[in-house]
Amino acid sequence: MxxxxxxxxxxxxxxxxxxxxxxxxxxxxxxxxxxxxxxxDVGLCEEVVQDAYIRVHTAWGRLEDRDKAxxxxxxxxxxxxxxxxRRRLVALKxxxxxxxxxxxxxxxxxxxxxxxxxxxxxxxxxxxxxxAVVLRYYADLSEAAAAAVMKCSVGSVKAYTSxxxxxxxxxxxxxR
Amino acid sequence: xxxxxxxELRRLLTEAVEPVQASPAxxxxxxxxxxRRRRLRMPMMTVGGLALAGLIGLVYLxxxxxxxxxxxxxxxxxxxxxxxxxxxxRRPVTPPGHGGTVGTGAGRxxxxxxxxxxxxxxxxxxxxxEETPSAASTSHPSGTPSNVHSPALxxxxxxxxxxxxxxxxxxxDPTTVSDTTVVVALSLFGxxxxxxxxxxSPLSLSVFDIDADGYGELIVQTDSNGSTRNFGVAKxxxxxxxxxxxxxxxxxxxxxxxxxxxxxEAGKVVVAAGDRTTDKIYQVTSTTWELISTGFxxxxxxxxxxxxxxxxxxxxxxxxxxx
Numbered sequence: 001m002x003x004x005x006x007x008x009x010x011x012x013x014x015x016x017x018x019x020x021x022x023x024x025x026x027x028x029x030x031x032x033x034x035x036x037x038x039x040x041d042v043g044l045c046e047e048v049v050q051d052a053y054i055r056v057h058t059a060w061g062r063l064e065d066r067d068k069a070x071x072x073x074x075x076x077x078x079x080x081x082x083x084x085x086r087r088r089l090v091a092l093k094x095x096x097x098x099x100x101x102x103x104x105x106x107x108x109x110x111x112x113x114x115x116x117x118x119x120x121x122x123x124x125x126x127x128x129x130x131x132a133v134v135l136r137y138y139a140d141l142s143e144a145a146a147a148a149v150m151k152c153s154v155g156s157v158k159a160y161t162s163x164x165x166x167x168x169x170x171x172x173x174x175x176r
Numbered sequence: 177x178x179x180x181x182x183x184e185l186r187r188l189l190t191e192a193v194e195p196v197q198a199s200p201a202x203x204x205x206x207x208x209x210x211x212r213r214r215r216l217r218m219p220m221m222t223v224g225g226l227a228l229a230g231l232i233g234l235v236y237l238x239x240x241x242x243x244x245x246x247x248x249x250x251x252x253x254x255x256x257x258x259x260x261x262x263x264x265x266r267r268p269v270t271p272p273g274h275g276g277t278v279g280t281g282a283g284r285x286x287x288x289x290x291x292x293x294x295x296x297x298x299x300x301x302x303x304x305x306e307e308t309p310s311a312a313s314t315s316h317p318s319g320t321p322s323n324v325h326s327p328a329l330x331x332x333x334x335x336x337x338x339x340x341x342x343x344x345x346x347x348x349d350p351t352t353v354s355d356t357t358v359v360v361a362l363s364l365f366g367x368x369x370x371x372x373x374x375x376x377s378p379l380s381l382s383v384f385d386i387d388a389d390g391y392g393e394l395i396v397q398t399d400s401n402g403s404t405r406n407f408g409v410a411k412x413x414x415x416x417x418x419x420x421x422x423x424x425x426x427x428x429x430x431x432x433x434x435x436x437x438x439x440x441e442a443g444k445v446v447v448a449a450g451d452r453t454t455d456k457i458y459q460v461t462s463t464t465w466e467l468i469s470t471g472f473x474x475x476x477x478x479x480x481x482x483x484x485x486x487x488x489x490x491x492x493x494x495x496x497x498x499x
Contacts, residue, residue: 020210024203032202033193046199054209116192118185137182138189169180172188 016060052076121171132160332390370418382497388443428494439495448491
């Protein structure tokens with residue numbers, strides 16, 4: 001009996017490894033970009049996505065529908081982004097004031113993202129509106145799928161999206 | 177102020193994150209994280225299990241019922257102990273060198289035991305070649321067992337119990353007395369003992385089912401007041417122990433103009449107390465008592481009658497098997 005259990009466990013572990021590789025190859029970059037839009041510090045987005053992959057791998061044996069692994073992964077990214085934001089807010093609240101001559105952000109891809117006006121405008125949105133807008137118009141999720149990820153009703157997603165679009169339109173009016 | 181068109185927003189978002197490229201080390205970091213978590217899982221589960229076990233133990237210690245809060249009675253000794261009567265009934269011939277005495281009737285106690293007497297148990301058939309209960313009973317010291325949580329008594333084989341049967345198994349249980357302690361060798365459970373405040377000498381003792389519950393009660397003369405003898409009663413508890421019953425109303429004898437007596441009738445005790453009116457005529461008040469677990473309790477109202485001891489049987493005698 002224990003030998004059979006070990007064999008089944010080994011099979012699950014092999015499945016999880018194969019699925020992890022496939023999910024990484026196919027969706028890692030898009031998930032990092034999704035996290036970059038949700039977080040206010042794009043430097044953390046890779047950490048969040050990697051943590052999400054690790055969690056999905058750990059929970060692989062408990063997944064009821066493995067075809068929905070991507071949805072589960074995306075939801076984990078959103079949840080971890082929320083947690084990260086919450087932690088950062090607490091840390092910022094208790095952090096000392098930065099020096100006036102603090103070093104500027106390092107150059108590179110993330111700097112370019114930071115400089116994008118739409119990203120700046122997104123960060124000024126309330127968290128729920130930002131999530132709804134990103135999930136609907138960057139991740140291309142339906143309203144129902146976005147509602148499932150955000151754990152709210154479809155009506156709420158509609159409301160958040162509408163308000164988010166209006167607010168973004170106002171903020172980006174000068175660029176159009 | 178106009179809302180942003182969805183398509184335009186989609187384009188802006190895509191363009192904004194276009195520079196973001198996946199780190200080449202991303203996969204290796206994920207693999208390292210998976211391996212790290214796998215390694216941590218077992219110690220974490222172990223620590224969690226130990227913490228849970230500790231918590232359960234702590235809760236058990238907190239809510240464990242204290243034995244001091246329960247009734248503590250001396251428990252009986254292990255069931256493996258044999259009793260003299262069992263030996264008598266199953267092995268009529270005593271093996272040589274076993275220590276038994278050969279004779280008729282109940283034997284006398286060993287000289288090494290101070291004031292050890294054997295009660296007259298009516299159902300013990302004495303005869304040649306049989307081991308006497310008294311000889312074996314000396315090997316059973318006053319047992320004060322410590323197993324408090326003894327099982328309940330088995331149902332009696334007959335109601336009321338036969339004379340001499342304390343544990344209700346249909347066999348007579350021999351009794352011995354040492355000082356003020358009466359030791360009963362229960363054929364089911366082994367020896368058990370009960371200590372009375374006093375035990376009169378010569379010994380007057382009986383095992384009789386007073387309450388007709390199938391288990392015999394121990395009736396012992398404790399002392400006397402002039403010609404009136406006072407008796408104490410011990411009853412077998414559900415844990416197989418003997419416990420003295422409080423407020424025993426059992427007195428017997430004529431003491432001047434006053435007389436006391438008792439007899440057992442249908443699970444009750446009828447106690448008679450009378451005072452002489454003229455010559456041998458007594459005004460007798462009879463009270464019926466019931467023996468319950470807490471002690472004797474009077475039933476109904478006392479009845480009065482006039483008894484002429486010259487013509488009628490004296491009510492001022494001890495019944496319930498007392499000789």
